[in-house]
Amino acid sequence: MTILDFLIDPLRLEFMVRATATTLIASVVCATLSCWLVLIGWSLMGDAVSHAVLPGVVLAYIVGAPFALGAIVFGFIAVALIGLVRDTSRTKEDAAIGVVFTTLFALGLVLVSVTPSQVDLNHIIFGNLLGVSRADLVQVAVLGAIVLVVLLYKRRDLTLYAFDPSYAHAIGLRPRLLGATLLGLLALTAVVALQAVGVVLVVALLITPGATAYLLTDRFGRMLIIAPALAACCALIGLYASYYLDTTSGPMVVLANGVAFALAYLGSPRHGLLTARRRRLNPEGHDHSHPAV
Template identity: 75%
Template structure:
């Protein structure tokens, strides 16, 4: 088999073409949003919202409404419940997040288990990348385009909110509104990504690309370019590996992202563990010479 046949063979199939399109869109949107999540320290919140949308998606399916409507409603419900538990009890934020998202996630599992359906709703949990319809592809592209456009248009406000909410308030911005806006976009992004990898792995796509880029650069503007570039590259590589190994496509995409993070964590020129230890040993050697 020539290299061209190796590269082109998977995409002779329509289902692989759709899988590639959905994965690339989800990778870009998740990666851009992940930069702010990592910077603000919202990794746990991203986990909570991405899992909490499950009952919203299930209920939307039951009543015949768009997935995005149920996801956004339950995303905001999760945030409100976390704030209520944290503000009216001795329970700390991390515990409140764990309680709310696991409870809502369990509710989603129960709704899926008791919902009579001609289709297997487990794809909401684990993803169904190779079984996407033309309608699924269209929904992902539309939601992804809307979310990406808002993130790009409001990037300066979101960045100021992430670095210094007090200064943002001083110049007339509303930090609480910006935070709520980001959480709404998080819920929409979760819908985009769950079509590719399912609810269980959405949080990986929302955290790993931003964390990887964060280890490669100290400039946020560079993070916004590096994160989606890394995410898309991992998506393509993951799809190729899953095709030739006959493995789960969504899981392989996330596993490839994890491998990329590991490499950067170890060998990043500025913050890599091995590089840092090598430089420290070199400085000690020079100091004793």
């Protein structure tokens, strides 16, 4: 088999074409948002929202509404409940997030177990990438485009909010509104990734690409390029690996992202573990220049 045959063979199948398009869109959108989530320290919030949408999806199925609508509604409910518990009790934010997202996720699991369905609702939990329909692909593309447009349009304000909310407020921006915007985009993005990898693995797409890019560069502008590019490459690698090794597609995509992070963790030119060890063994050759901002 030639390299060209290797690349083209999976794409002769229509379901693989849809799966590839869906995964690329979801990966790029998640990776772009993940840059801000990693910078602000909202990794756990990404985990919370991605799991909390499950009951919304099941309830949407029960009433015959679009899955995306139920997921978005419960994404916002989760964020509101976390804020309410945090602001009206002694509970700290991380504990509030843990309580809310585990409770809502458990509610979703209960609803899945008791809902008679001709559709295997477990695909919502674990993903069903190879079963993506044309309608699903259109939904992912539309929601993904909305998220990307808003992120790119507000990128300067969101970046300033991430670095220094107090200064953002001082120059006339509204940090609370910017935070709410990010949380809303997080809920939409969770719906986008839901089609690709399911509820359980959404958080990996929302965090790993940004964390990997964060190890590779000190410039946020470069992060916004590196993270989506890496995520797209990992999406293709994961899909092709799942096709030729006959394994589950969603987890293979996530595994590829995990391998990319491990490589960056070990070999990043500035922040890698092996690089730091070489500097300790050879302090004379250490570059004392400050990282770019």
